[in-house]
Amino acid sequence: MVKPLSIYIHWPFCLSKCPYCDFNSHIADSVNHARWLSCFKRELSYFKNTVEGDQVVSIFFGGGTPSLMRPETVQGILEYIHDLWDVKKGCEITLEANPTSIEAGKFQDFKNAGINRVSIGVQALNDRDLKFLGRQHSAQEALSAIDVADKIFDRRTIDIIYARPEQTLKEWEEELSRALKIIKGHASLYQLTIEQGTPFYTSHKRGDFSVPTSDAGADLYDLTQDMMEAAGLPAYEVSNHAAEGQESAHNLTYWRYGDYIGVGPGAHGRVTIDGQKHATRIHRAPDIWLDRVEAHEHGLQGCEALSKTDQGEEALMMGLRLSEGVDIQSIPLNEGRLSQLVREGDLMQEGTRLIATRQGRLRLNAVLSYLLV
Ligand SMILES: C[S@@+](CC[C@H](N)C(=O)[O-])C[C@H]1O[C@@H](n2cnc3c(N)ncnc32)[C@H](O)[C@@H]1O
Numbered sequence: 597m598v599k600p601l602s603i604y605i606h607w608p609f610c611l612s613k614c615p616y617c618d619f620n621s622h623i624a625d626s627v628n629h630a631r632w633l634s635c636f637k638r639e640l641s642y643f644k645n646t647v648e649g650d651q652v653v654s655i656f657f658g659g660g661t662p663s664l665m666r667p668e669t670v671q672g673i674l675e676y677i678h679d680l681w682d683v684k685k686g687c688e689i690t691l692e693a694n695p696t697s698i699e700a701g702k703f704q705d706f707k708n709a710g711i712n713r714v715s716i717g718v719q720a721l722n723d724r725d726l727k728f729l730g731r732q733h734s735a736q737e738a739l740s741a742i743d744v745a746d747k748i749f750d751r752r753t754i755d756i757i758y759a760r761p762e763q764t765l766k767e768w769e770e771e772l773s774r775a776l777k778i779i780k781g782h783a784s785l786y787q788l789t790i791e792q793g794t795p796f797y798t799s800h801k802r803g804d805f806s807v808p809t810s811d812a813g814a815d816l817y818d819l820t821q822d823m824m825e826a827a828g829l830p831a832y833e834v835s836n837h838a839a840e841g842q843e844s845a846h847n848l849t850y851w852r853y854g855d856y857i858g859v860g861p862g863a864h865g866r867v868t869i870d871g872q873k874h875a876t877r878i879h880r881a882p883d884i885w886l887d888r889v890e891a892h893e894h895g896l897q898g899c900e901a902l903s904k905t906d907q908g909e910e911a912l913m914m915g916l917r918l919s920e921g922v923d924i925q926s927i928p929l930n931e932g933r934l935s936q937l938v939r940e941g942d943l944m945q946e947g948t949r950l951i952a953t954r955q956g957r958l959r960l961n962a963v964l965s966y967l968l969v
């Protein structure tokens with residue numbers, strides 16, 4: 597049987613740092629693009645020689661801001677992946693893009709390099725909130741970038757952050773109605789989370805702004821689900837919505853607990869080595885990563901074998917995010933707690949599948965910590 601494999605490539609640079617973001621992203625005065633390409637290739641080659649996997653089924657350039665990459669770097673990486681592995685025909689190859697005019701101007705070159713899907717970080721459709729979020733683009737620039745993308749790519753998705761400070765249900769309803777006019781097949785709609793270590797964490801703690809209470813957040817989530825379902829874009833995952841057949845193959849690999857290689861600073865992976873599933877973690881610092889790859893062919897900081905219990909827990913944590921749920925035949929669970937969560941309307945069981953309800957998905961962390969004692 598063919599063993600499928602997905603590949604994640606992390607580009608860790610941004611033009612500026614958004615105050616809410618805790619992704620591994622850095623601002624650099626200069627980037628040696630040839631050196632980066634060489635190191636990506638060396639780390640890919642290391643994984644090719646180490647992990648199992650016959651066919652690449654999806655590739656994702658994430659960040660940071662991979663739309664700041666040179667198209668020839670993207671092309672060099674994709675050609676090298678084709679040299680190393682069999683790549684499935686029509687393989688989904690996504691690149692995350694920030695919607696500034698400079699980056700939109702590179703979309704055709706990214707397509708020529710092999711990208712067939714873009715994920716555009718729109719984040720908000722009004723300039724006041726974009727400014728608050730520290731974005732480098734206006735709403736109009738985002739709309740223009742979408743227009744450019746639609747002339748070039750058959751598949752594209754957008755990211756929006758809602759549940760912003762002071763955002764009312766009515767305001768979000770109006771903004772989401774406008775967003776629906778530009779959503780084509782797929783959208784990721786995230787509630788703003790205040791992440792530790794970010795500037796927002798400090799200013800929020802200081803009381804500079806407040807985010808919606810959990811009840812208000814639940815109302816915003818409900819409204820989002822209702823509007824997206826009515827528009828034929830139901831959630832297939834907690835924050836991800838798609839028309840039938842437009843789900844992201846790459847993200848489904850994560851949530852269905854498939855194997856994926858994570859390459860580049862701070863990337864994580866789940867791979868099989870000698871028949872055993874492992875969790876991999878690459879060093880986060882860009883300069884240290886470059887040095888380590890040049891010295892050892894990889895920048896791995898951790899590569900741990902996962903026990904059957906670890907794997908069951910991880911598969912459950914990922915699978916319950918999906919509206920299709922997760923097969924629990926080989927995951928031992930506390931029956932009493934499971935029945936209680938079913939009675940309380942957080943979970944439902946269909947044969948051997950366990951599915952989180954809309955209510956359960958909204959408070960998934962609490963559901964999981966109760967279930968996984
Ligand atoms: C790696 S990030 C961004 C990719 C790209 N650099 C951009 O900014 O559009 C992926 C997505 O995570 C979401 N995100 C990041 N931090 C978040 C936060 N604190 N709360 C909610 N969503 C967040 C944003 O919607 C973002 O587009």
Ligand code: SF4
Pocket residue numbers: 609610611612613614617618619621659660661694717
């Ligand atoms: S949200 Fe995107 S652009 Fe902003 S800092 Fe994070 S990765 Fe960079």
